[in-house]
Amino acid sequence: MSIEVKNLLKVYGEQKAVNDISFKVGKGEIVGFLGPNGAGKSTTMKIITGYLEKTSGEAFVCGMNVADQPLETKKKIGYLPELNALYYDMYVREYLGFIAELHQIKDQKSKIESVIELTGLTIESKKRIGQLSKGYKQRVGLAAALIHDPEVLILDEPTSGLDPNQIIEIREVIKKQGKDKTVLFSSHILQEVEAICDRVIIINKGELVADDKLSNLRQHSSSSNTVKVSFKESIDKNWLEQLAAAKSVNKIDANNWQLATDNPEQLRKQIFELSLQHNLNIVSLQSDSQSLEDVFRTLTNR
Numbered sequence: 001m002s003i004e005v006k007n008l009l010k011v012y013g014e015q016k017a018v019n020d021i022s023f024k025v026g027k028g029e030i031v032g033f034l035g036p037n038g039a040g041k042s043t044t045m046k047i048i049t050g051y052l053e054k055t056s057g058e059a060f061v062c063g064m065n066v067a068d069q070p071l072e073t074k075k076k077i078g079y080l081p082e083l084n085a086l087y088y089d090m091y092v093r094e095y096l097g098f099i100a101e102l103h104q105i106k107d108q109k110s111k112i113e114s115v116i117e118l119t120g121l122t123i124e125s126k127k128r129i130g131q132l133s134k135g136y137k138q139r140v141g142l143a144a145a146l147i148h149d150p151e152v153l154i155l156d157e158p159t160s161g162l163d164p165n166q167i168i169e170i171r172e173v174i175k176k177q178g179k180d181k182t183v184l185f186s187s188h189i190l191q192e193v194e195a196i197c198d199r200v201i202i203i204n205k206g207e208l209v210a211d212d213k214l215s216n217l218r219q220h221s222s223s224s225n226t227v228k229v230s231f232k233e234s235i236d237k238n239w240l241e242q243l244a245a246a247k248s249v250n251k252i253d254a255n256n257w258q259l260a261t262d263n264p265e266q267l268r269k270q271i272f273e274l275s276l277q278h279n280l281n282i283v284s285l286q287s288d289s290q291s292l293e294d295v296f297r298t299l300t301n302r
Contacts, residue, residue, distance in 0.1 A: 001024040001025065001026050001060070001063075002025060002026060002027050002061065002062055002151060002152050002182035003023075003024065003025040003048060003059075003060070003061060003152060003182055003184060004023075004024045004025075004058075004059070004060040005021060005022055005023050005024075005044070005048065005057070005058075005059050005060075006022050006057055006058040006059075006060075007020050007021075007022055007056070007057040007058070008020070008021050008022070008044065008047060008054055008056075008057035008058070008059060009054065009055045009056045009057050010040070010043050010044075010047060010052070010054055010055050010206075011055045016206050017040050017043045017206055018040040018043050018044050018047070018203075018206050019040075019205075019206035019207045020057070020207070021040075021044065021203060021206075021207065021208040022057075022208070023201055023208065023211050025182050025184055026182065027151075027180070027181070027182050028178065028179065028180065028181075028182070029178070029182055029183070029199065030174065030175065030178035030183040030185070030196055030197050030198075030199075031183065031184050031185075031197060031199050031200065031201060032185065032186070032187065032193035032196070032197040032199070032200040032201070033045070033184055033185065033186040033200075033201050033203075034186065034187070034190075034193065034200055034201070034202045034203075034296060035186075035202055035203040035204055035300065036204060036300050039203045039204050039205060039206065039300075040203050040205075040206040041156070041186045041203060042081075042082050042156055042186070044203070045079075045081075045154050045156050045184070045186070046081075047059055047066070048061065048066060048077075048154060048184075049066075049073075049074070049077050049079045049154055050066050050067075050070045050073055050074055050077075051079075051081075053067075054067065061073040061076050061077060061152055062076045062151055062152065064076075075103070075148070075150075076150055076151045076152055077150050077151075077152045077153075077154060078145035078146055078147075078148070078150035078152070078153045078154070079145055079153075079154045079155075079156075080138075080141045080142055080144075080145045080153075080154070080155045080156060080158055081141075081156050082156040082157050082160075082186075084137060084138060084140075084141035086129050086137060086140060086141065087129060088128065088129050088130030089128060089129075089130060090128065090129055091126065091127065091128055091129070092116070092121060092124065092125045092126070092127060092128075092129060092132075092140055093112055093116070093125055093126075095129055095140065095144070096112045096115065096116070096140075096143055096144060096147060097112060099144045099147055099148075100112060100147050100148070103147065103148035105147065105148055111147055112147070115143040115146050115147050116143060118143070118146065118173060119139045119140075119142050119143040119146070119170075119173060120139060120166070120169050120170075121136065121139050121140065121143060124136050133161075134160075134161035135161045135162040135163060135166050137161070138158070138159070138160060138161050138162060138170075139166075139170070142155070142158060142170065142173070146177070150181070151181060151182065152181065152182045152183075152184075153174075153177055153181055153182065153183045153184070153185070154184050154185070155174070155183065155184070155185035155186070156185070156186050157186055157187060157188070158170060158174065158185055158187070159171070159187060159189060159192055167189070167192065171192060171195060171196055174196055175196055178196075190291075190292045190293050190296060191292075193292060194214065194291075194292050197214060198213055198214060198215075199211075199212065199213050199214065200212070200214055200217065200292070202295075202296065202299050202300070204299065204300040209299045209300070210295075210299050214292060217292075217295045218291075218292075218294075218295060225260070225261055225262070225264045225287060225288065226258060226259070226260055226261075226264075226287070226288040227258075227259045227261055227264050227267050227268060227271070227285070227286070227287050227288075228256070228257070228258050228259075228284070228285070228286050228287075228288065229256075229257050229259070229271055229282065229284070229285045230255055230256045230257075230282070230283040230284045230285075231255050231256075231257075231275075231280050231281065231282060231283060232255070232280070232281035232282075232283055233255070233280055233281065234254035234255060235254075235255075235257075235278070235280060237249060237251055237257075239274055239278065240257055240259060240271075240274070243259075243267060243270040243271065243274065244266075244270065245261050245262070245263050245266040245267035245270055246259045246260070246261055246267060246270075247259075247260040247261055247262065248260045255283075264287040265287075268285060268287065271285060272285075
């Protein structure tokens with residue numbers, strides 16, 4: 001596993017900022033790390049990257065213990081912190097050259113040009129960092145995190161300050177990096193998480209409350225989902241009530257029906273089979289499952 005956290009605990013005084021959490025993230029995974037403000041997301045990321053000491057538990061990066069091998073694990077990580085600290089008096093290329101020198105990168109000029117193009121900085125690359133907008137400063141931070149071609153990317157609010165067009169561009173960068181790297185990123189823009197991730201980890205008040213594929217969380221976070229179906233013909237309610245995956249059937253009118261289910265995909269298949277059996281014409285068939293926002297609110301308001 002590229003990232004592994006075991007029983008991680010961080011205590012400030014009497015407050016447990018991170019309370020005995022464990023999870024793993026493998027190569028090629030892009031995992032959304034979610035939670036309300038103060039839930040412990042940034043603290044966990046800082047411990048994984050070696051910028052903050054744990055109280056107890058263990059964190060591993062590429063099989064190495066972060067506490068035992070801090071320099072070696074840092075070489076494997078590209079980290080964009082929530083508070084993106086930059087040297088505002090330096091020019092973009094100058095700053096990236098400074099970061100490349102710290103990582104002892106060979107062929108620095110070629111690598112700098114590559115990450116500038118990758119992160120969409122070309123048009124602003126001749127400016128001082130202090131002259132850039134917040135969105136472009138964020139791109140500089142992302143470029144610095146990518147310049148040494150790390151195996152693991154840890155991004156804390158990577159799209160903060162970006163406009164909608166820039167968000168789409170950075171989303172594509174993250175998706176591309178996720179093909180051969182491990183990416184753990186946090187965001188308050190839940191639509192971004194839905195667009196990029198298949199799996200999410202949610203913490204609340206320092207505790208792990210969910211770690212699953214997004215599709216599974218949507219299915220299991222509520223008692224049921226809804227499937228709506230419209231037929232060209234009038235049908236008998238009993239036909240729908242006999243479907244094994246239907247928990248309840250609500251008649252809207254003779255042609256339109258709403259069915260509650262724990263398994264929307266299976267229910268849709270059974271409705272298709274029913275239509276073939278009785279020679280029915282389906283006008284529309286759709287599932288209304290929970291959005292990530294619904295899931296998030298359910299899990300963090302408990």
